[in-house]
Amino acid sequence: MNALELNAICKTFGSQRALDNITLAVPSGSRTVIVGPSGSGKTTLLRMIAGFESPDSGSLSLNGKVLLDSTRDVPAHQRRIGYVPQDGALFPHMNVAANIGFGLATKGHARDERIAELMDSVALDSNMATRWPHELSGGQQQRVALARALAQQPSLMLLDEPFSALDTGLRTAMRKMVARLLADAGVTAILVTHDQGEALSFADQLAVMRQGCLVQAGQPMALYLHPRDEQTALFLGEAVLMPARIENGWAECDLGRIAVNHQGRSKTAQIMLRPEQLQVSPASPDGTGCRGVITERDFGGNTCTLSVTLVAGTLEPGRSLPVHCPGLMAPAIGSAVKLTTVGQAHVLKS
Ligand SMILES: Nc1ncnc2c1ncn2[C@@H]1O[C@H](COP(=O)(O)OP(=O)(O)OP(=O)(O)O)[C@@H](O)[C@H]1O
Ligand SMILES: [Mg+2]
Incomplete structure (x- = not known):
């Protein structure tokens, strides 16, 4: 009741x-x-x-x-x-x-x-x-x-x-x-x-x-x-926002191919992930995957917020993505990293 x-x-x-x-x-x-x-x-x-x-x-x-x-x-x-x-x-x-x-x-x-x-x-x-x-x-x-x-x-x-x-x-x-x-x-x-x-x-x-x-x-x-x-997304916390092509439950974007909660017609839309849905690991020697460079590191105790600039893609120059990682495991500024995603992305209303 x-x-x-x-x-x-x-x-x-x-x-x-x-x-x-x-x-x-x-x-x-x-x-x-x-x-x-x-x-x-x-x-x-x-x-x-x-x-x-x-x-x-x-x-x-x-x-x-x-x-x-x-x-x-x-x-x-x-x-x-x-x-x-x-x-x-x-x-x-x-x-x-x-x-x-x-x-x-x-x-x-x-x-x-x-x-x-x-x-x-x-x-x-x-x-x-x-x-x-x-x-x-x-x-x-x-x-x-x-x-x-x-x-x-x-x-x-x-x-x-x-x-x-x-x-x-x-x-x-x-x-x-x-x-x-x-x-x-x-x-x-x-x-x-x-x-x-x-x-x-x-x-x-x-x-x-x-x-x-x-x-x-x-x-x-x-x-x-x-x-x-x-x-609303930004009011409730940090968000990773990027343009994507949405088709058959998948988003194609600079981060690669990510599952989305959207069925319906194909379209271009803004997608959102939370920073803890991105993971950084050392860049692979063969250069595969989504590559980035750590440009800032904001140590916050148990969590560290990294700013990662993608090496290639459609985002405007200088724009970085926020990534959360455990505070004691944060890579140094200037490190080359590979970015992977966890879970689904959310398609924002245009
Ligand atoms: N008694 C009043 N007379 C005139 N305007 C008022 C009055 N009370 C509130 N307002 C206006 O109504 C709007 C909403 O005010 P309110 O105090 O509800 O905001 P709030 O969300 O609680 O903000 P805050 O987070 O700063 O506390 C504001 O623009 C405020 O200036
Ligand atoms: Mg108030």
Whole structure:
């Protein structure tokens, strides 16, 4: 069953179309991640779901109950939706414990215990309970905001870049912890992030927005390997793009003959592979295969991104292809290599 259903939501600010006909279903208990360039409408969409913004048209229902359509607009405090805004937005005149306990109905000892439990669940030390928001780091403020939203036991949780102020290690730990907390509580969640890795790992469903439109939604791996267009492909990670002749399920291109997921008529099209689908090995002495030269090497720890320029072919001069290889096995700049491909290429829409 779908927990949340958005249908043809539109919102304009002056002449700015912030949301353009958004239709999206979020299955019960699942995690949907929204990604998109700055200004594409992600926060506006969350605020609208939470009830802080009214759309110009469209409808929205949660667990089968209509919260918004042309005749009704259920106010935010009656929606049972938890919202962790982009900036945390803690109440500045309340300490950490008061912020977290803001919406708790319990009093006295039970309330203190629940606050301590919530602080523990977001890895905040209990001695921070009496601190003021301005005495916290950005990452600590985000965790207080998260605990405050969890305290409401929402049926839907909206998280707008909740881990952006955390360092890499804590960010990964928090992400896993939040995923577990939400799953244990059976809470449906929508998360906005600018971090592609985070989006791909956290999401059951990934939704890509651009200029107020929902460009594509689906399982993370499906979007990563089969993006709708070049912009979406590049938004979700590095991509190897090249022109090819497509015929009978095969692409003929500078990299050789590669299987593609396209049947239909023969045509010329742009194909896409992910950099980890290219493999480099020492160039064969007889010069066979697709040959290239390493022109750049970007050491990134466990993975190294190589730039490889092909020795022959149709690509414009100076254009290089990104290749990922294990960091400790990266060939030196200037090495002559042979390029082979793994798996299918994806044919992009022209
Ligand atoms: N209250 C408002 N009044 C006027 N314009 C607004 C308002 N809120 C948002 N906008 C505009 O709507 C568009 C979408 O904004 P939104 O905050 O939803 O983007 P976003 O995808 O969350 O961006 P970011 O990744 O930078 O947070 C932007 O062009 C923004 O300037
Ligand atoms: Mg935003």
